[in-house]
Amino acid sequence: xxxxxxxxxxxxxxxxxxxxxxxxxxxxxxxxxxxxxxxxxxxxxxxxxxxxxxxxxxxxxxxxxxxxxxxxxxxxxxxxxxxxxxxxxxxxxxxxxxxxxxxxxxxxxxxxxxxxxxxxxxxxxxxxxxxxxxxxxxxxxxxxxxxxxxxxxxxxxxxxxxxxxxxxxxxxxxxxxxxxxxxxxxxxxxxxxxxxxxxxxxxxxxxxxxxxxxxxxxxxxxxxxxxxxxxxxxxxxxxxxxxxxxxxxxxxxxxxxxxxxxxxxxxxxxxxxxxxxxxxxxxxxxxxxxxxxxxxxxxxxxxxxxxxxxxxxxxxxxxxxxxxxxxxxxxxxxxxxxxxxxxxxxxxxxxxxxxxxxxxxxxxxxxxxxxxxxxxxxxxxxxxxxxxxxxxxxxxxxxxxxxxxxxxxxxxxxxxxxxxxxxxxx
Numbered sequence: 001x002x003x004x005x006x007x008x009x010x011x012x013x014x015x016x017x018x019x020x021x022x023x024x025x026x027x028x029x030x031x032x033x034x035x036x037x038x039x040x041x042x043x044x045x046x047x048x049x050x051x052x053x054x055x056x057x058x059x060x061x062x063x064x065x066x067x068x069x070x071x072x073x074x075x076x077x078x079x080x081x082x083x084x085x086x087x088x089x090x091x092x093x094x095x096x097x098x099x100x101x102x103x104x105x106x107x108x109x110x111x112x113x114x115x116x117x118x119x120x121x122x123x124x125x126x127x128x129x130x131x132x133x134x135x136x137x138x139x140x141x142x143x144x145x146x147x148x149x150x151x152x153x154x155x156x157x158x159x160x161x162x163x164x165x166x167x168x169x170x171x172x173x174x175x176x177x178x179x180x181x182x183x184x185x186x187x188x189x190x191x192x193x194x195x196x197x198x199x200x201x202x203x204x205x206x207x208x209x210x211x212x213x214x215x216x217x218x219x220x221x222x223x224x225x226x227x228x229x230x231x232x233x234x235x236x237x238x239x240x241x242x243x244x245x246x247x248x249x250x251x252x253x254x255x256x257x258x259x260x261x262x263x264x265x266x267x268x269x270x271x272x273x274x275x276x277x278x279x280x281x282x283x284x285x286x287x288x289x290x291x292x293x294x295x296x297x298x299x300x301x302x303x304x305x306x307x308x309x310x311x312x313x314x315x316x317x318x319x320x321x322x323x324x325x326x327x328x329x330x331x332x333x334x335x336x337x338x339x340x341x342x343x344x345x346x347x348x349x350x351x352x353x354x355x356x357x358x359x360x361x362x363x364x365x366x367x368x369x370x371x372x373x374x375x376x377x378x379x380x381x382x383x384x385x386x387x388x389x390x391x392x393x394x395x396x397x398x399x400x401x402x403x404x405x406x407x408x409x410x411x412x413x414x415x416x417x418x419x420x421x422x423x424x425x426x
Contacts, residue, residue: 004029005037006140013046013051015048016050019050029416038061071118107180120154153201165201167215170337205224205225210337226415228344238321247283248283249342250342262294265281269299281295283305316345326356327340327363333359351402
C-alpha cells in the first residue's frame with residue numbers, strides 16, 4: 001500500500017467544512033490502496049471547534065505533530081472577539097473601527113501569506129526526517145492557510161518527492177483578500193509566492209472549475225478539479241420544522257449579505273399576516289453583526305434566530321429539518337468559482353436550496369444541474385419573490401421538498417477514488 005504524507009492545519013477538534021474534506025479523504029483512502037500519514041500542528045488556534053469529529057478519525061492512523069507559534073493568541077489580548085472573527089474570515093466591511101484597521105493591516109502585511117508562516121521552516125526540517133523514516137515520496141499540502149504550501153515547496157526543493165498542492169479556496173482571489181489593507185509590496189509578495197507554488201508543485205488540486213481555469217493561466221502543471229462532497233450519514237430521522245424556515249448553516253461573512261432576500265421577506269411579512277406568523281430565519285454558525293443588524297433594519301427581528309456553531313451531525317439534522325436551505329456568496333466576479341462545502345450536504349438533505357450569488361456562479365450551476373433548488377443574482381427581486389411564494393404554498397400543502405438525482409458523484413467515497421488515482425499516478 002502506497003504511503004502519502006498529508007500536511008494540514010485543520011484537523012479535529014477543528015470544526016467547519018475545511019477539516020471535513022481531508023478527514024473524509026483520510027477515512028476512505030485505504031480502500032483505494034493509499035495509506036495516509038498526517039502532519040498537523042500540536043497547539044493550533046481553531047476559531048471553531050467540533051469535538052464530535054474526533055470520533056471519525058480512523059483508528060491506527062499515524063499522526064505527527066509539531067508546535068506552532070500562533071500570533072492570534074497575542075492579538076487576542078487587544079480584542080479577543082475581533083481577532084477570532086478575523087481569523088474565521090469575518091472581515092468588517094462597513095465603517096471598520098481603528099482597531100479593526102490595525103488588525104487587518106497587521107494580518108495582511110506582517111504575516112505573508114498568513115499568520116501560520118512561522119510553522120514553515122521548522123516543519124520542513126522536521127518532515128525531512130519523517131519522509132526518510134516512513135519511506136514516503138508523495139506529499140500533499142492543503143490550504144488555506146496557504147503558508148502550508150510553502151512547506152511543500154521547501155520539501156520539493158530539497159527532497160526527491162512528488163508534491164500535490166490542494167487549494168480548498170483560491171489564494172489571491174479569495175473573497176476577503178482585498179480587504180486586508182495590503183501594501184503594494186505585500187500584494188506583490190502574495191502574487192509571487194502563489195506563482196512559485198503553482199509552478200513548482202507536480203500537480204494542483206482545486207475545488208472548482210473556475211479556480212482551475214484561473215490557475216491554468218499561471219502554470220502549465222496539471223490542475224485537477226476534485227470538489228467537496230457529502231458523506232452518507234447514518235439514517236437520520238428528524239421531524240420537519242413546523243415553521244416555514246429559511247436556514248443558513250455555516251459562517252456568514254459581512255459581504256455575504258443578501259439584502260434582496262431580506263427585502264422580499266420583509267415585504268411579504270407586511271402583505272401576508274400568515275406568512276409573517278409562520279416565517280423563521282435561522283442562521284447557525286459565526287454570523288457577522290452587520291448582517292444581523294441589516295435583518296433587524298428590515299423589521300425581521302422577531303422572526304430571526306441566530307444560533308452558535310452546531311456539531312456536524314447536529315448540523316445535518318438541522319439541514320433535514322429546515323424548510324428551505326440558504327446558500328449565499330459575495331456578489332463579485334472574484335467569487336464565481338467559490339463552491340461552499342455545505343452545498344453538497346444541502347443537496348443530500350432533500351430540501352430546496354435557495355442560492356443567491358454572482359453572475360455565472362459555479363455553485364449556482366451545480367444547483368441547476370442537480371435540480372436541487374433555484375438560483376438568483378442580487379438583482380433578481382421579482383423572481384426571488386415568486387419562488388418564495390411558490391415554496392410557501394408548497395409548505396402549506398406539506399409538499400415542500402426536492403430530490404437531487406445524480407448526486408452520487410459528489411459522495412466522499414467517489415471523490416476519494418478520484419483522489420487516489422492522482423496519488424497513484426506516476
